[in-house]
Amino acid sequence: MDPDDDTAGVFRALADSTRRQILQDLRAGELSAGEIAGRFPISGPSISRHLGMLKSAGLVRERRAANRIYYRLVEERLALCVGGFLSAVCPEQVVLRRTRDRA
Numbered sequence: 001m002d003p004d005d006d007t008a009g010v011f012r013a014l015a016d017s018t019r020r021q022i023l024q025d026l027r028a029g030e031l032s033a034g035e036i037a038g039r040f041p042i043s044g045p046s047i048s049r050h051l052g053m054l055k056s057a058g059l060v061r062e063r064r065a066a067n068r069i070y071y072r073l074v075e076e077r078l079a080l081c082v083g084g085f086l087s088a089v090c091p092e093q094v095v096l097r098r099t100r101d102r103a
Helices: 003-014 017-026 033-037 044-056 075-089
Strands: 060-065 068-073
Touching: 003 017, 003 044, 003 075, 017 044, 017 060, 017 068, 033 044, 033 068, 044 060, 044 068
Parallel strands: none
Antiparallel strands: 060 068
């Protein structure tokens, strides 16, 4: 796959506010598709399409357990793609990142 196409897919996924909110919600940990859908005033099939786009972009992974599908954020994919873009566009800038306490 062309790296430019790969990056474009990530930015297409990030272009929608619902998908960005899903990614933010997944920061706290894995959520089922139903839990994600319950956070939005849109239909389940619409959420499913958003999750499919995030999955296609490599920003979330899914895990199936019985009749449920759980999603989790792929932090490294998001960080590498957006970080690479920022490094190319703003090479002189320092991007600050909060680190989590590991204690």
